[in-house]
Amino acid sequence: MKKARYLDHIDLRVSDLKRAHKFYSKLLPALGFTCDRSSGRLGNFHAAGGDQPEAFFAFTQDRRHQPNGTRLAFWAETREEVDRLARLVRKIGGRRLEGPELCRAYSRGYYACFFEDPDGNKLEVCCRESPVIPG
Numbered sequence: 001m002k003k004a005r006y007l008d009h010i011d012l013r014v015s016d017l018k019r020a021h022k023f024y025s026k027l028l029p030a031l032g033f034t035c036d037r038s039s040g041r042l043g044n045f046h047a048a049g050g051d052q053p054e055a056f057f058a059f060t061q062d063r064r065h066q067p068n069g070t071r072l073a074f075w076a077e078t079r080e081e082v083d084r085l086a087r088l089v090r091k092i093g094g095r096r097l098e099g100p101e102l103c104r105a106y107s108r109g110y111y112a113c114f115f116e117d118p119d120g121n122k123l124e125v126c127c128r129e130s131p132v133i134p135g
Contacts, residue, residue: 009056014119017061023118026092031074033057067120076127079111085125086113
C-alpha cells in the first residue's frame with residue numbers, strides 16, 4: 001500500500017525563538033506552511049490540511065542549541081520555484097546560500113539551493129526532474 005504522506009512534522013531547535021520566527025514566518029508560507037499557530041514558547045506553522053491531518057513545521061528555543069550536519073530539504077515542483085525561493089532566502093537573511101544549481105552528482109535533473117537559517121541549521125529547496133532509480 002502506497003502512503004499518501006511520508007512525514008508528519010519537523011520539530012527544529014533554535015537558539016533564539018524571536019529571531020527564528022522572523023525568518024521562518026517569511027520562508028514557511030512560501031513553502032506551503034501557511035497557517036501560523038505560533039505561541040510565545042513555540043514556532044508552529046501548519047500546511048493546509050483539508051480533510052487530512054496537517055503537516056507542520058515547528059521550532060523550539062534551546063539557548064544551548066548548536067547546529068550540526070543534519071540538513072532538511074523542502075520539495076519544489078519546478079526549477080522556477082527553486083529560483084523564486086532562493087531569491088526569498090537571500091532577501092530574508094538566509095546564510096551561506098549556494099545555488100540554485102544543477103547537482104549532477106546527486107541524481108539526473110536534481111536542481112537545488114542550499115542555505116542556513118540564522119542559527120546555522122542547514123536547509124535546502126530541491127526539485128527532482130527525474131525519478132531516483134535504486135542502484
